[in-house]
Amino acid sequence: MLRKSSLVIVLFALFAFAHADNIVDEIIARVNDWIITRADLQRGTQATQEELRQRFPGEWQSRWNEAQKKRAARSN
Numbered sequence: 001m002l003r004k005s006s007l008v009i010v011l012f013a014l015f016a017f018a019h020a021d022n023i024v025d026e027i028i029a030r031v032n033d034w035i036i037t038r039a040d041l042q043r044g045t046q047a048t049q050e051e052l053r054q055r056f057p058g059e060w061q062s063r064w065n066e067a068q069k070k071r072a073a074r075s076n
Contacts, residue, residue, distance in 0.1 A: 008044055015040040 013034050025037040052060040 008048060012036050012040050012044045015043045 009031070013031075013036075025039050027035050028038050028041060029036040049060070049064060052063055056063055
């Protein structure tokens with residue numbers, strides 16, 4: 001799970017750097033010197049869901065839901 005979390009953080013960072021010219025966007029997090037915007041989060045979420053669809057075509061939705069439950073439990 002740590003590896004998957006690291007992958008998501010790296011994806012967010014890459015999206016943030018690739019779209020640094022997007023001035024009007026809501027900042028939702030700061031990680032060290034990185035800024036993560038709502039658009040970055042949405043792109044990262046879509047990319048992660050797409051990866052799950054490709055890797056687990058028949059059960060990607062249940063795996064996504066399980067990951068969301070675990071993430072919510074960690075944040076509480």
